[in-house]
Amino acid sequence: MAGSRGVVLAALVANGAIAILKFLAFLLTGSPSMLSETYHSISDTGNQVFLLLGIRYSNKAVSREHPFGYGKAQFFYSFLVAVLLFGIAGWESVKHGYDAIVHGGHGAAGPVSVAGVTFPSWYVSVVVLFGAIGFESYAFAKANKELRRQINHYEWDGLRDAFRKTSDVTTLTAYTEDTIALLGAGIALVGILLSKATGNEIYDAISALIIGLLLMGFALALAWENKRLILGESLPAEIETELKTAIEAAPQVVHVDTFRTVYVGPQDVLVTTDVSFVPETEATDLDGLIDDIESRLVEVDDRVKHVYIEPEV
Structure with missing residues (x-):
């Protein structure tokens, strides 16, 4: 339990800071992929809050109504993360990316001045995304360490086996979320750089659409993993x-x-x-x-x- 809490707290701090930076970058550049990434990081931050609620609720003392405790609260809150947060964020990202593809890009934003220094607006997105990759790498390392510890402890055959057998959905959710966050930041970075190199904003818009599909796919996968535990799965x-x-x-x-x-x-x-x-x-x-x-x-x-x-x- 302590390992799960540490993983969630690391992700909460990282995603909260990243969400603010990405939103500021979107305001300055109007990039569709940066808006998708903002939705992504906001959902990730809310994700950690829900997971912490699940951990806290699951620690309640055994009662007559719940003779085996409240441990399944973590399954429930992880399911909410999938359905309410990632599903909504994914849908909004897909919708925004599709709209940008159909109705044209946002157009190139003008230069940005900070402390008397002027530079192209796309620099802002690139710097923020590299910062996001750094933060997410730290959170991913924490989640990966805990998941690897469980793999070694229970002698599972790698990550695929761990995903099928683990009951620690809090660590599983944080690990998958951090993986998707790193992929999303990389996709947004590629889209922005391609748009800059070609002068065609369609690449930025396509990146937003792909990020949304990635989020929605993760929502379905995470919901499926929680379903088996909510319904009462046995040991292998x-x-x-x-x-x-x-x-x-x-x-x-x-x-x-x-x-x-x-x-x-x-x-x-x-x-x-x-x-x-x-x-x-x-x-x-x-x-x-x-x-x-x-x-x-x-x-x-x-x-x-x-x-x-x-x-x-």
């Missing part, structure tokens, strides 16, 4: 097999009759199982045997936080 089959094997290896266990797992929060798994013990097992011994099984399950996977065992003798 290979992990469940390891957990059942650990139970079967425990003293006096004959057979695992039923076995189920489900995520009740990020890195927080509920396990329920019916276990058959040898007929000679004394009722007074069951507490110790069950405690031993619980310890074995946590040793196999530290995401197991809640264990319910129904003994059958």
Whole structure:
């Protein structure tokens, strides 16, 4: 949880500063891709606020109404990020880029004077975008470090496997968002430089459209990843097999009759199982045997936080 919070805070500071700079650049240049990038950074900033709300809400104490805690709040707020923030920002960017393509570019803005120094307006966009790439690289490095730590800890086969199996949607969202932000800044930079080199503003407008499509695609992908966890996904089959094997290896266990797992929060798994013990097992011994099984399950996977065992003798 601490790692996720650090990732989100780093992204919040970076995106807040970048959003202001990009908007100022748009006001000075009128660039369609800079407006798309402004939408992008505003949505990224709102994204971090929602994720922090999810982290804070998920830390609420267990209650009668929520006996397994509020961990799924992070799934819900990440879903809101996808639908409300990235979806809206992506749509606005696509609409603005399409309008610029159909009705013509914004035209070349005049020179900009700052502190008595005059320079072409497109310099502003280029400088801001390079600054954005620098900020986003810092945020991306934080998210990448945390995601790589989880990959090594759970022995996943790279990023693709992590995206399919992780329950830490906060880190997943921040990582993907930072990746898209770097791509978006690069696309905007290419569009602006091509427009400057050719004198044709269509490249800037096309960049805005591509950035919007990128955002909308990410919104759909992120919503899909959160859907599986909101609906109650189990641990991967290979992990469940390891957990059942650990139970079967425990003293006096004959057979695992039923076995189920489900995520009740990020890195927080509920396990329920019916276990058959040898007929000679004394009722007074069951507490110790069950405690031993619980310890074995946590040793196999530290995401197991809640264990319910129904003994059958």
